[in-house]
Amino acid sequence: MLDPKLLRNNPDKVREALKIRKADTILVDKFIEVDKRWRTLVFDSDELKKKRNEYSDKVGLMKKSGEDAKSIIAETKIIGDKIKDIDEDLKIVEEELNQIILFMPNIPHHTVPTGMDERDNLEIRKWGEIKKLDFTPKSHHEIGEDAGILSFDQAVKLSGSRFVVYRGMGAALERALINFMLDTHTKENGYVEVFAPVLVKKECMIGTGQLPKFGEEMFCTKDESFYLIPTAEVSVTNLHRDEIIEGLPKKYCCFSPCFRKEAGSYGKDVRGIMRQHQFNKVELVKFVEPENSYDELEKLTLDAEKILQKLELPYRIVALCAGDLGFAAAKTYDIEVWFPSEDRYREISSCSNFEDFQARRAGIRYKKGASKPEYLHTLNGSGLAVGRTFAAILENYQNRDGSFEVPEVLKPYLK
Numbered sequence: 575m576l577d578p579k580l581l582r583n584n585p586d587k588v589r590e591a592l593k594i595r596k597a598d599t600i601l602v603d604k605f606i607e608v609d610k611r612w613r614t615l616v617f618d619s620d621e622l623k624k625k626r627n628e629y630s631d632k633v634g635l636m637k638k639s640g641e642d643a644k645s646i647i648a649e650t651k652i653i654g655d656k657i658k659d660i661d662e663d664l665k666i667v668e669e670e671l672n673q674i675i676l677f678m679p680n681i682p683h684h685t686v687p688t689g690m691d692e693r694d695n696l697e698i699r700k701w702g703e704i705k706k707l708d709f710t711p712k713s714h715h716e717i718g719e720d721a722g723i724l725s726f727d728q729a730v731k732l733s734g735s736r737f738v739v740y741r742g743m744g745a746a747l748e749r750a751l752i753n754f755m756l757d758t759h760t761k762e763n764g765y766v767e768v769f770a771p772v773l774v775k776k777e778c779m780i781g782t783g784q785l786p787k788f789g790e791e792m793f794c795t796k797d798e799s800f801y802l803i804p805t806a807e808v809s810v811t812n813l814h815r816d817e818i819i820e821g822l823p824k825k826y827c828c829f830s831p832c833f834r835k836e837a838g839s840y841g842k843d844v845r846g847i848m849r850q851h852q853f854n855k856v857e858l859v860k861f862v863e864p865e866n867s868y869d870e871l872e873k874l875t876l877d878a879e880k881i882l883q884k885l886e887l888p889y890r891i892v893a894l895c896a897g898d899l900g901f902a903a904a905k906t907y908d909i910e911v912w913f914p915s916e917d918r919y920r921e922i923s924s925c926s927n928f929e930d931f932q933a934r935r936a937g938i939r940y941k942k943g944a945s946k947p948e949y950l951h952t953l954n955g956s957g958l959a960v961g962r963t964f965a966a967i968l969e970n971y972q973n974r975d976g977s978f979e980v981p982e983v984l985k986p987y988l989k
Contacts, residue, residue, distance in 0.1 A: 690895070692894075700890040725738070726738055765877075778809070790835070815936040819950075827856060857955075887967070900924070909924075926953060933950050
């Protein structure tokens, strides 16, 4: 969430930031309106408490001198009742303020390109050579179904559309990719592996910014007490919820199945494994000091890129424009891998710096020496989305006869 002090002291800055994001600024006006009520209540409460203290002192002096203090005691009780009523009102107004802030997106970093949507994203660099095929390339789902390693029909029987069953070599390749990614990030990139629950409390979803704004996109229990994670970012970031930690940076990687309703994506990527209700992902999460967070974002992006380089899959890095930024992100790089059947790059990882946005929501601070605890910065990125990596391998390593090769780096994992 945004710093309430920023909203109180510099609302125009927040308005401008929201305009750059193409977001509604009405929440700033609502905050200022409710915040005035809050400040009035706080002032009234403080004045009454001051008066109650004065009366209490007076009662003490009157009793010492033998004077009758009944009237003052009665007045003190009336004041106490008023304070109680105001404090109850304060709780209601504070919750209203909190709800307003929870719906406000993050402020874009000054280096984020301006623009409306993905068409205005800025290409930063490319890596790898796109193979020139002398035949019409098949899509990953055609290759997978023809080879008998992907079954969408069986998945429909089990769960409906937007699910897949991996079979034989398909299941082995998916597992190989997971282990390869985890090994690379732990043994070469210095991340600590965790394996965390995929069913989490509502507070965890609020902490990383999925709730309350995106509740319709999440799978949850009937009473909404538990949610299936859309990404391991939720579980791993909340490992340190309501904590003061030392020894930054902390770097974690986590494999997990992920679950998304894909609300609003009707008709998009219905075929194949690009947009599923359940999919596997290896996530990278960092907790860092604020002054280092943008250097750490560059490093995190390079860590995710290393997977594609080892797999020899061509890709490009794109800086998202303000209008295409995710709700909680201050800056995001998308890594897009080449898909021959579509003759274009497709997103396979988003690497983001959230600055202190998530840390404020989740109550995560850090302490350096004797200094006062401060909110740290959180970052995360896919390292990588396993299903999309699987699909990219099938397409980029396909042969004319419909078969496909396995990248050299994965062969030891398939023995």
